Amino acid sequence: MPTNEISKIFENFLEKESLFIEKKVLQASYTPEELIHRDEEIKQLAKILAPALRTEKPSNVFLYGKTGTGKTVTAQYTAAEITKISKEKNIPIIVVYVNCKLSRIADTEYRVIAQLAREFGKNIPPTGLPTDEVYKIFFQTIDHEKQLIILILDEIDQLVKKVGDEIIYNLTRINTSLKNSQLSIIGISNDLVFTDHLDPRVKSSLSEEEIIFPPYNAIQLQDILRRRAERAFKKGVINQGVIEKCAAYAAREHGDARRALELLRVAGEVAERNGEQQVTITHIDAAEEKIERDRVIDIVKTQPKQQQTTLFAIFSLYAEKKNVMYTGDVYDVYKTSCKKVGLQPLTQRRVSDIIGELDMLGIINAKVISKGRFGRTREISVAIPQSIKPKIITILQQSLNVD
DNA sequence: GTCAATTCACATGAAAGAGACCACGGTCTAGTG
């Protein structure tokens, strides 16, 4: 591409007026200074945490609710308020927030504890130390002076699913061995039945109090979107009905506010890229498709070779007009694909797990069914929209070097 | 026709191994005064 053409693109971009004032308001990481439609939950949580201000240990709390129902924001918001007051009154309260899922920072017992210790300024190597050594360091650090620690464990269900409930058990029991400080836990989970799999002892000590976050309804979502859109977009950019449609889309998916905001942001970006002055309803449809496409492509690209090969096998079978297939079929094709790719085939046991993982990622649907006399297996079908399939297949072929 | 036993084709669990990474402490080596 000639240079002047590129510079033309940039120039054009600069000439076009941005539709946004402050795009970050719509981003997932943004914490608004004022929360709406979560008053009740904030009040509850505040009541539970209030004893901390008298340096009494607050109960451990458990926050439940589906994704995008404001659990994290509520916890962070309330925690911020309490630290503000504690600072004013000089009460030693420390709030630590750990997300157990985000980018593998803290998804093992060792890493969580190490992460916690790091929050208190200790330098813990990423590996190499025995786990109990890290525990010890953490213990000593927090017990160093008299203080009250509120530990927010976000996506705690992910953590427990991966490494078991031992950490939680250890953390809830930590108070008995601490002399100076005390530790309270706020657990956040979007899995509603998560505690059922928990050790009863852990369960009772962790969820001394529970707050359930109901999904937002369409009206509430509209309020939230409007509030944010006012700050994010320039005046008059948002067309009539756009907010409503965004809210309706998200409400359909269990009232996920995060998704609603993302939809609105991407719709804005799409409009901007097309050089249009207004965000209209059609942009939302485009945004929805783009989000889905980006998500799937990103997942497929970042999968390891084995997973990709498995996926490739599934798509190959699908191309043979088999809309549903079973684990055995996939494994057979997978083995021949491995030969083509030059990969050591894994055992069926492992491939079975991989199929389960791909199902979790939402690329395929895999349902365990029993075919009676003919055994039990997974019924597998492809779960991505027709429009992206060719693209995915090319990505797989490129990545695996086959045709 | 009814009902329990059988049977299939995997699912699901648990344990353990391989190989990568890392910290720590001890030993060796080369450079310095």
Add this chain to the structure above:
DNA sequence: CTAGACCGTGGTCTCTTTCATGTGAATTGACGA
């Protein structure tokens, strides 16, 4: 004499294999009406 290179040990982490056990309903076959 000392800083840095180099080892061995012991630890974690991820991915995988091996072995074992579980499972839901179509099928089978005995049984009785």
